[in-house]
Amino acid sequence: MSMKLIPPPSPNEYAPYAGMYVDLVPADGRILQHLKDNFEAVQQLMATLSERQLLHRYAPGKWTIKEVLVHMVDDERIYAYRAMCFARGEQKALPGFEQEDYAANSGANERSAESIMAEYEAVRRSTIAMFSSFTDDALTRWGNANGYNCTVRGLLYHLAGHEVHHFNLVRSRYLSADPGTQ
Secondary structure (H helix, E strand, O other): OOOOOOOOOOHHHOOHHHHHHHOOOOOOOOHHHHHHHHHHHHHHHHHOOOHHHHOOOOOOOOOOHHHHHHHHHHHHHHHHHHHHHHHOOOOOOEOOOOHHHHHHOOOHHHOOHHHHHHHHHHHHHHHHHHHHHOOHHHHOOEEEEOOEEEEHHHHHHHHHHHHHHHHHHHHHHHHOOOHHHO
16 A cells, blocks of 8 residues: 655755754655654564663663664654644644653663564554645644744654664664674
């Protein structure tokens, strides 16, 4: 089954800092398919990692892979919520969030990899279903989150690129630095 095409946002449709994430996503409009495929790639990689690897920190003070995964889930929930609010016409500015506090209070390292991945999959399915339901008009509605004006589709491309960013970091910094993955 083919998924809805959602054209990429213009640079003014997301916060300036989000450009680094949006640039990681193909601009072919197949963003929902990319979300599905990217989740499957994360799932496949995580299935190969031991508990020791999932608790690895590539440097002092950095998150473990489990904490990164839960951060990705938290971020997706927050950006999907913002998108839902703006798609429904919310005019109030939405707050930011402190990712370090969220990670510190996530309890990720005490959870099983299976429970994290089950939650991740549920959130991903929900995200794809929600964005699939939005009309073209809803996808281009504006709102303000964390002091930045953005569109619904700008938030979608941000959350997709954010996942790619962290997946790339896991592969390059966590796994390449951990001799147990060689």
